[in-house]
Amino acid sequence: MDDTTGQVQADGRQRLWRTSVGDDLAFLLARANAVSLASANRILADEGLKVRSYSVLALVAAEARPTQRELSDFLRLDPSQIVALVDDLQDRGWVIREPDPTDRRAKVVVVTAAGRDAYARAHRRVEAHEREHFAILDDDEIAQLTSFMQRLARIDE
Amino acid sequence: MDDTTGQVQADGRQRLWRTSVGDDLAFLLARANAVSLASANRILADEGLKVRSYSVLALVAAEARPTQRELSDFLRLDPSQIVALVDDLQDRGWVIREPDPTDRRAKVVVVTAAGRDAYARAHRRVEAHEREHFAILDDDEIAQLTSFMQRLARIDE
DNA sequence: TATTGTTATACTCTATAACTATA
DNA sequence: TATAGTTATAGAGTATAACAATA
Numbered sequence: 001m002d003d004t005t006g007q008v009q010a011d012g013r014q015r016l017w018r019t020s021v022g023d024d025l026a027f028l029l030a031r032a033n034a035v036s037l038a039s040a041n042r043i044l045a046d047e048g049l050k051v052r053s054y055s056v057l058a059l060v061a062a063e064a065r066p067t068q069r070e071l072s073d074f075l076r077l078d079p080s081q082i083v084a085l086v087d088d089l090q091d092r093g094w095v096i097r098e099p100d101p102t103d104r105r106a107k108v109v110v111v112t113a114a115g116r117d118a119y120a121r122a123h124r125r126v127e128a129h130e131r132e133h134f135a136i137l138d139d140d141e142i143a144q145l146t147s148f149m150q151r152l153a154r155i156d157e
Numbered sequence: 158m159d160d161t162t163g164q165v166q167a168d169g170r171q172r173l174w175r176t177s178v179g180d181d182l183a184f185l186l187a188r189a190n191a192v193s194l195a196s197a198n199r200i201l202a203d204e205g206l207k208v209r210s211y212s213v214l215a216l217v218a219a220e221a222r223p224t225q226r227e228l229s230d231f232l233r234l235d236p237s238q239i240v241a242l243v244d245d246l247q248d249r250g251w252v253i254r255e256p257d258p259t260d261r262r263a264k265v266v267v268v269t270a271a272g273r274d275a276y277a278r279a280h281r282r283v284e285a286h287e288r289e290h291f292a293i294l295d296d297d298e299i300a301q302l303t304s305f306m307q308r309l310a311r312i313d314e
Numbered sequence: 315t316a317t318t319g320t321t322a323t324a325c326t327c328t329a330t331a332a333c334t335a336t337a
Numbered sequence: 338t339a340t341a342g343t344t345a346t347a348g349a350g351t352a353t354a355a356c357a358a359t360a
Contacts, residue, residue, distance in 0.1 A: 052327095059176055078329065235351070262318040
């Protein structure tokens with residue numbers, strides 16, 4: 001790469017940022033999420049997890065005793081995708097499926113001791129990463145943003 | 158569905174929202190984006206577009222005269238994906254590829270008259286949809302959120 | 315030697331339908 | 338008749354490598 005290539009790329013980006021998409025909230029939301037998701041997946045890869053499997057493990061580790069149907073409903077993933085995610089966590093000994101005493105069709109997903117440890121390790125990494133990632137906002141701004149996101153995330157419930 | 162099923166689902170969701178993921182900014186960002194993306198794609202389907210192809214059309218319609226390399230760089234999509242998106246828009250007569258006079262390897266993507274019309278129609282729909290989607294926030298909150306997102310969206314440039 | 319656009323390919327993700335066992 | 342979990346499969350999206358033309 002010659003020494004002007006970086007500058008040329010930066011100029012092109014500047015020109016495109018000044019178009020209407022630079023103010024489009026949906027576009028910005030998608031981009032901000034893509035940046036956040038990519039770095040979170042990088043962090044979680046060290047623990048053998050991705051954002052998807054980490055989310056399942058977090059819900060199970062919180063002793064919420066979700067059925068697979070509840071996980072599917074909450075995470076907005078198809079039941080068949082939940083099967084694959086729970087299979088993966090179960091193969092590593094981090095969760096087990098228990099029969100739901102109130103509905104013999106349903107299976108409650110429960111964390112194991114090893115799963116609790118794995119979650120604790122991953123959670124520490126994720127927290128540190130998020131503090132760093134969102135450090136361009138101050139504490140008040142993060143609180144406001146969290147409130148906005150909580151409202152937007154629950155729009156269609 | 159019997160008349161208690163909806164309540165059972167809502168209870169399960171409430172229980173899961175109270176876990177740590179309910180305050181996790183990265184999780185909330187992902188969920189808020191998923192909700193926004195899904196509804197935007199529904200709106201754009203009426204014009205034969207998706208968020209991806211709409212973004213390309215918007216950048217081209219702004220007379221930014223991007224090369225495919227610049228589109229790839231800005232949208233963070235692989236050059237081979239840009240090829241497919243531009244092919245699609247070109248097949249519908251909305252954009253054309255012009256040789257870049259300053260670099261014979263590069264192709265500048267330019268909007269046609271029909272493309273300008275298509276973009277205008279799609280843009281009106283998207284604007285109306287976004288006003289409605291983000292109406293749970295007031296004008297000040299939207300301005301703040303836009304500022305936050307602009308900063309987060311450009312973290313790794 | 316490095317870069318742009320292109321093609322090909324494999325891989326992951328997502329959506330859908332069908333099946334079983336239960337309700 | 339409807340629901341929970343499972344399996345299979347097809348489609349969309351994504352990542353990677355290789356190539357020709359050009360820098």
